Amino acid sequence: MDQETILTYFLQKLKDVNNKKESENVDTKVLKIDQVHPDTGIIKEAAEVIKSGGTVVFPTETVYGLGASAFSGKACRKIFEAKERPPDNPLIVHISDLSELEKVAVDVPEDLIPVLEKIWPGPITILFRKSRNVPDEVTAGLETVAVRMPANPVALMLIKESGVPIAAPSANIATRPSIVDSSEALSELTGRVDMILDAGKTFFGIESTIIDVRKRPPELLRPGAFDVEDLEQYFGAILIGDTARGLKEAELAITPGMKYRHYSPEKRMYVVSDRSLFMKIMESDAALQLTAICSKELASQISGRCISLGSEKDLYEIASNLFQSFRKLDATGKKIGIIQDFPEKGIGIAIMNRIRKASAGNIEAIENLESILSQNDLKNHN
Ligand code: AMP
Ligand code: MG
Secondary structure, rough: OOHHHHHHHHHHHHHHHHHHHHHOOOOOOOEOOOOOOOHHHHHHHHHHOOOOOOEEEOOOOOOOOEEEEEOOHHHHHHHHHHHOOOOOOOEEEEEEHHHHEEEEOOOOOHHHHHHHHHHHHOOOOEEEEEOOOOOHHHOOOOOEEOOOOOOOHHHHHHHHHOOOOOEOOOOOOOOOOOOOOOHHHHHHHHOOEEEEEOEEOOOOOOOOEEEEOOOOOOOEOOOOOOHHHHHHHHHHOEEEEOOOOOOOOOOOOOOOOHOOOOOOOOOOOEEEOOHHHHHHHHHHHHHHHHHEEEEEEHHHOOOOEEEEEEOOOOOOHHHHHHHHHHHHHEEEEEEEEEEOOOOOOOOOHHHHHHHHOOOOOEOOOHHHHHHHHHHHHHHOOO
C-alpha cells in the first residue's frame, strides 16, 4: 500500500467514526415522571421539546414510544435516525382526543365514531386514508395513516400539551426487542434523542394491535395488546392471515414493518413447541450450552437455566415479560435460547407473532439445533 492509499484509508476511517458520533451526540435530558399522576411541569418541558421539533421517549400503555411532531417531516426524520429505522417503515400517529382525528385522517366513516369512542384510549391502531397535513416521512409515502389514542396519562398529557399529534414507533433501535422499561430506554437511547421520560415499566409490555377496517372483512395487520376476539364485538369477524401470525413475511408490504427482522435478541432463538422435546433438550448435555425461556410451570419441571415468563395461566403476564426475556437471553453467556410456544388465543396471537419473528423462523428445528450444538465453537462456549 502506498502512502496516499494509507492516508485515504485512515481519513475514511476517521470520517466513519465521526459520522457514527454524529448520530449519537444528542444531549439527552432524562426526567423521572409518575405514570399515573404525571407532574404537569415535566409534561410542559417535554411538550416544549416536541413543539421545537425535537424527539421525546415516552411511556404508553403498550411499550415506550419515540415521538416527534406528526406534522413535521423534519422532526420525524430524527426518529428514523435515532432508531436506525428503514425509511419505508411508517410510524403510528398518536392523538389525545377524537377531535384531532380529522386533522390526520380523511374519509372516516361516521358509524366508526361511536366505536372509536368505546375502544379509545386503548392499545388499538386503526388505518385511515391520510390527510395532507401528514408528511410522507410519517406514512413512508403511503396513502394511509395508522392512528391510535394511547391509554397512558403521560402520553395523553404530552400530546395535549404539545398541541400536535405525536408520531411514534416503538422506542427501540431497529431490529431490537421493544423497550418496556425506562432502564432499557436509558441504555439504548441516551445520546440519540432529546429527552427520555423515565416512568418505569409499561403496562402491557407488547405493542398495539393494528387493523384495517376499510376492508371487508376487516384485516388484522399486527396482533397486539388489544385482544382480537374483543375487537370482533365491534367489527364482526376479523381476518387473521398467516403474516399476522408471524408465519409468513409480507410480500406486498401493507404493513411494511412486517417484512423486517424484528424484536430479535442477538442470540439465536429456537421455538420448541413439543413439551417433551423441550424437557429432553434441557435434560441433555446440550442444556449446558443454552438458556430456556418458558413459563414458570414449565421451568419448575426442568433443571438448568431458565428465564421465566410468568404463569401460563395469565397470557398477559407472559406478554409483559416477553421482550425483557429476549434482552435477558442476550445478557447470558450462552449463544442459543429455546423458547416454548403458547396457545394462539386472545393475546396469545400477539405473543406467538413476536416469538416467531424474534426467532426468525427457527421453529422446532431440532435437527438444526442438534447440528448447531455440535459445532465446536458452541461446545467450548460457556
Ligand atoms: P412500531 O410502533 O415500531 O411497531 O411501528 C409502527 C407499526 O405501525 C409498524 O409495524 C408499521 O408498519 C405500522 N404502520 C404504520 N403506518 C402504517 C400504515 N399506513 N399502513 C400499515 N401499517 C402501518
Ligand atoms: Mg417497533
